[in-house]
Amino acid sequence: MWQEQIRRYALPGSVEKDPGFRKEIERVSQIGLKVVAGAEIIVSAFMTLAYMLLQPDPELVALRLMLAGTIIAVGFLTLGASRATGLRKFARPIGAISGLLTAAALVWFLLMMTAFDPTSDDTIPGQITLVTLVAVAALPLRPTDTLLFGFGMECIYVLLSLTAQELMNVGAGVDALTVLYIFMLSCLAAALTGLMYGQRRSTYEWHVSTLHAAEDLRLASARNLLSQNAASVGRLAAALSHELNSPIGALVSGVDTLLLLAARQATSEPSQQQRLVVLQNELRKSIKQSTDRLKEIVLRMQRFTNLDKAEVQSADINNILGDVAALVEPRYEGKAKVEMNLEPVPPLVCRPQQLSAVFSNLLGNAIEATNGTGRVVVSTRKRDSLVEVAIADNGRGLEPAELETIFDPGFKVTQGRVTTGNWSMFSSRQIIREHGGDIQIYSKPGQGTTVSVHIPVEGAPMGLSLT
Numbered sequence: 001m002w003q004e005q006i007r008r009y010a011l012p013g014s015v016e017k018d019p020g021f022r023k024e025i026e027r028v029s030q031i032g033l034k035v036v037a038g039a040e041i042i043v044s045a046f047m048t049l050a051y052m053l054l055q056p057d058p059e060l061v062a063l064r065l066m067l068a069g070t071i072i073a074v075g076f077l078t079l080g081a082s083r084a085t086g087l088r089k090f091a092r093p094i095g096a097i098s099g100l101l102t103a104a105a106l107v108w109f110l111l112m113m114t115a116f117d118p119t120s121d122d123t124i125p126g127q128i129t130l131v132t133l134v135a136v137a138a139l140p141l142r143p144t145d146t147l148l149f150g151f152g153m154e155c156i157y158v159l160l161s162l163t164a165q166e167l168m169n170v171g172a173g174v175d176a177l178t179v180l181y182i183f184m185l186s187c188l189a190a191a192l193t194g195l196m197y198g199q200r201r202s203t204y205e206w207h208v209s210t211l212h213a214a215e216d217l218r219l220a221s222a223r224n225l226l227s228q229n230a231a232s233v234g235r236l237a238a239a240l241s242h243e244l245n246s247p248i249g250a251l252v253s254g255v256d257t258l259l260l261l262a263a264r265q266a267t268s269e270p271s272q273q274q275r276l277v278v279l280q281n282e283l284r285k286s287i288k289q290s291t292d293r294l295k296e297i298v299l300r301m302q303r304f305t306n307l308d309k310a311e312v313q314s315a316d317i318n319n320i321l322g323d324v325a326a327l328v329e330p331r332y333e334g335k336a337k338v339e340m341n342l343e344p345v346p347p348l349v350c351r352p353q354q355l356s357a358v359f360s361n362l363l364g365n366a367i368e369a370t371n372g373t374g375r376v377v378v379s380t381r382k383r384d385s386l387v388e389v390a391i392a393d394n395g396r397g398l399e400p401a402e403l404e405t406i407f408d409p410g411f412k413v414t415q416g417r418v419t420t421g422n423w424s425m426f427s428s429r430q431i432i433r434e435h436g437g438d439i440q441i442y443s444k445p446g447q448g449t450t451v452s453v454h455i456p457v458e459g460a461p462m463g464l465s466l467t
Helices: 002-010 012-017 019-054 058-083 085-113 120-138 143-168 176-267 270-305 317-332 352-369 400-404 423-434
Strands: 313-315 336-342 348-350 374-383 386-393 410-414 417-421 438-444 448-456
Touching (some): 019 058, 019 085, 019 120, 019 176, 058 085, 085 120, 085 143, 120 176, 143 176, 176 270, 317 336, 317 374, 317 386, 336 352, 348 352, 352 386, 352 423, 352 448, 423 438
Parallel strands (some): 336 374
Antiparallel strands (some): 374 386, 386 448, 410 417
């Protein structure tokens, strides 16, 4: 077990087989590349200016200007690479190479400065430490990457020290303590990199698990609302039977009468023909009205019950509310008077079936809250970039404790049976928030309740698209 933990810590590259994590590493690497470039440009300019003020030796100033120019050039090249979309996959190695080039410039010019200031090479370990810390902090390096980075700096120091001593006759050659220091720095940096990489991996895994939990919760809420909507449709069947019986009865009667008139017309006298034709035309109009009414009822039921399809489309919220009111009101006939105060509003990019279920739930709650002679007002209006739907009743209102927990899902015991509590309100708010909006409730005991729903109209709401 401990061998697996060590391998996972020292060689975590296998986790990048996950496309999502690899994409996140590429994103962080691109940002880190910009940080490396900024550090090279800004720190070089600042340190050169400071040395020019503190050590205004002409020879040293010239070398420091050359050093700053070299590192700043590397910084701008790195910055250009960070902006190239095609190099995004290679941001991490580009950042490491940029750091090695910066370290090489620092070591070489510091060795050259020993010709004028023998103590200049004493700052090499500090400069290498600074380069290493910037690379480790900015780039999502793995421990093996950091060790290779440290080995590269080790080679750069040794080769440049030997070259400067043999060819330029400057510097004191390779310092064993500096070599040991770079080795120890590389090991410590690799350990730090392992911790940071593991933290990035844990953060990503936590983020993915959170997204999965949120998606599961969303699906559970949709299923819960779907089941409640199905139950509502079952209760609506009884109320709709009267509304369906009326046009069906008129349709059957009209067809029977039309057949009877057609039979009479075949044997009637010519003086009666015109009267029978007029009666048949009237019956045809009555039959057409009955079929249109039946068709409208069926369409309303389809729009209301197809919650499981939930297609994203452009819809008029006033039409949705009109359908909901027409289907819900018969179920509560005699309990409350529903008034519609709908202003012209822009169409919404939404899931109409889900919104139908939400408003059916809210309107049903408002009617239930009245005392049989109540009044419910449904209104719409446009406010800035939002469409506001308000459902206000003059019912019993809510106590402060009820209002505070109105969106908290849970369970309660009613007449010895365990039932769900507030799940419909919780699901409704989840659906409205998926549309980029929110629900607010204002209520006082004995003074009624107003539920205000806000949905954005400018562009597609969050998470929704017509494409």
